[in-house]
Amino acid sequence: xxxxxxxxxxxxxxxxxxxxxxxxxxxxxxxxxxxxxxxxxxxxxxxxxxxxxxxxxxxxxxxxxxxxxxxxxxxxxxxxxxxxxxxxxxxxxxxxxxxxxxxxxxxxxxxxxxxxxxxxxxxxxxxxxxxxxxxxxxxxxxxxxxxxxxxxxxxxxxxxxxxxxxxxxxxxxxxxxxxxxxxxxxxxxxxxxxxxxxxxxxxxxxxxxxxxxxxxxxxxxxxxxxxxxxxxxxxxxxxxxxxxxxxxxxxxxxxxxxxxxxxxxxxxxxxxxxxxxxxxxxxxxxxxxxxxxxxxxxxxxxxxxxxxxxxxxxxxxxxxxxxxxxxxxxxxxxxxxx
Numbered sequence: 001x002x003x004x005x006x007x008x009x010x011x012x013x014x015x016x017x018x019x020x021x022x023x024x025x026x027x028x029x030x031x032x033x034x035x036x037x038x039x040x041x042x043x044x045x046x047x048x049x050x051x052x053x054x055x056x057x058x059x060x061x062x063x064x065x066x067x068x069x070x071x072x073x074x075x076x077x078x079x080x081x082x083x084x085x086x087x088x089x090x091x092x093x094x095x096x097x098x099x100x101x102x103x104x105x106x107x108x109x110x111x112x113x114x115x116x117x118x119x120x121x122x123x124x125x126x127x128x129x130x131x132x133x134x135x136x137x138x139x140x141x142x143x144x145x146x147x148x149x150x151x152x153x154x155x156x157x158x159x160x161x162x163x164x165x166x167x168x169x170x171x172x173x174x175x176x177x178x179x180x181x182x183x184x185x186x187x188x189x190x191x192x193x194x195x196x197x198x199x200x201x202x203x204x205x206x207x208x209x210x211x212x213x214x215x216x217x218x219x220x221x222x223x224x225x226x227x228x229x230x231x232x233x234x235x236x237x238x239x240x241x242x243x244x245x246x247x248x249x250x251x252x253x254x255x256x257x258x259x260x261x262x263x264x265x266x267x268x269x270x271x272x273x274x275x276x277x278x279x280x281x282x283x284x285x286x287x288x289x290x291x292x293x294x295x296x297x298x299x300x301x302x303x304x305x306x307x308x309x310x311x312x313x314x315x316x317x318x319x320x321x322x323x324x325x326x327x328x329x330x331x332x333x334x335x336x337x338x
Contacts, residue, residue, distance in 0.1 A: 004336060005031055011332055017325030019207070019303075019318065020048055022238035023333060026313035032238065038207035038321065040217050048238065051193055051206045052319045053224075054304040055232045055297030059162050061185045062230040063102050063283025064248070065177075066165050067258045068184045070098070074172045077102075077261075084168045089142055092164070096151045101161040102282040103266035105152050109145020111138075112159040112231075120300045120323060121211050123223055132225035133198065135166045135177045155267035155280060159231040162283075166230025177229055189247035191240040198227050206235055207321035209301025220301030232297060241317045245308040263293050298323060305330045 008021055008031070018036025022029060034046040070076060075084065077099040081092055092108050100106040112124060125132065126141050142160050149156060170177040173184075178196035186194045197206065199221050209220035228234060236244075247253050254262075265279035265286050278294075279286040285294040287307075296305040303326040306317035316333040318326045 005033065007332060007336070008033065008329060011328050012325060015325035015328050016322075017318075017320060017329060018046060018210075018322050019052065019320030019325065020046060020050060020238050021316075021318045021329055021333075022048070022242065023316045024242055024314070029242075036321075040208075040210060044204075046207055046321070049193070049205070051197075051203075051235045051237050052304070052321055053209060053228075053233060053235050053299075053302045054295075054319065055299040055302040056159075057236075057295045057297035057304045057306065058228060058230070058232045058234040059297075060283045060295035061181050061234060061244075062162050062165055062169075063262055064253050064258075065173075065181050065184045066098065066102060066169050067254045067262060067282070069169060069172055071254055071258055075168075081106075081164060081168065084172065085164070088139060088167075089164065091144065091146055093147055093151055098165070098168070099266075099282070100151045101158075101165050104155050104157050104161060104280060105267060106158060106161050107147050107149040107151050107153060107156060108158060108160055108164070109148055110158045110160045111141045111145060111163075114157050114159065115148075120223075120298070121213065124300075125223070125225065129222055129224060130200070130226045132229075133227045135163070135170050135229045138163050138167070138225075138229060162231035163229055169230070178227075181234070185244075185253055186240075188252045189240075189244045191236065191243050194234060194236040194240045194244075196228050196233060197235050199224060200226055209321050211301050211323065220299075223300035224302075232299060236319075238317045238319060241306050241319070242315055245306070245315050249308070249310050298326075303327075307334070 012035045020034045023031040032048050034048050036046050038044045038046045038050050079098050081096045082094045096106045166177045173180045210217045262282040267280045279288055292307050292309045294307040303320045303323050305326050308315045318329045320326050
């Protein structure tokens with residue numbers, strides 16, 4: 001698609017985009033192209049097979065991990081978090097359910113509250129990054145935040161909710177959360193290059209995340225947890241993202257009934273302009289008029305968006321090791337492929 005490629009090249013240049021873009025129809029990529037540098041210090045370019053962090057795109061994988069446990073009868077959407085947490089996190093209201101957490105309708109206080117203006121270039125972690133390497137280590141930073149609104153009252157995007165889901169899934173599943181995601185999502189989807197990696201020992205196949213400070217590029221190693229969990233931090237490739245969508249809608253990760261549940265809208269997105277017509281299911285954004293399903297994420301030195309149209313099997317993904325360019329590229333792709 002020469003026209004599409006040249007248009008994306010122009011946008012990538014204008015936005016100083018560093019990352020990979022992939023567009024595909026069923027069974028065949030239409031376009032796959034890398035831009036910029038994975039490692040600026042050593043001049044190593046991004047490649048189409050480079051692994052990138054996807055920040056909150058992880059929430060979609062967390063949701064499916066939880067739904068897979070539900071399908072095994074371990075608990076239900078209506079199960080309360082309190083019944084599985086015991087005495088931990090006492091400020092979480094007794095009536096908050098798994099479904100409330102998955103749909104961002106729990107109302108629980110958030111350790112990283114995106115309903116207020118956040119400066120992602122700041123150091124937002126309330127403890128040193130290296131102290132957050134396992135899900136249980138997040139307990140101290142989740143504690144002490146009062147309820148923001150009654151459970152079920154409205155949509156309120158909540159990172160803490162997905163860390164709580166990871167904590168519950170880990171305790172019920174009996175293995176560390178990263179391994180649980182590998183077993184229940186990445187394995188069935190054949191996502192061989194997707195994993196929760198430590199930011200202080202990244203392999204050479206991974207793009208380093210960058211932010212620009214006073215005209216100089218710095219890595220994001222001090223800005224994010226050293227190893228992510230349910231709310232963000234997994235690394236993947238554009239090919240694995242495509243494999244994910246294919247596996248999801250063929251029923252290989254959870255049943256077709258489970259897929260229907262996660263893409264059933266629970267809320268309009270009250271944080272976005274009404275012009276976007278976006279809704280939220282369980283771990284996924286939903287485009288209201290065409291049925292497009294999206295997972296997305298953004299954080300310091302990370303930006304990601306991947307959308308799939310299950311009617312026609314069209315998928316487009318943009319993934320970056322800076323905070324710039326993904327939005328412009330995906331908006332262009334939405335218009336070109338509508």
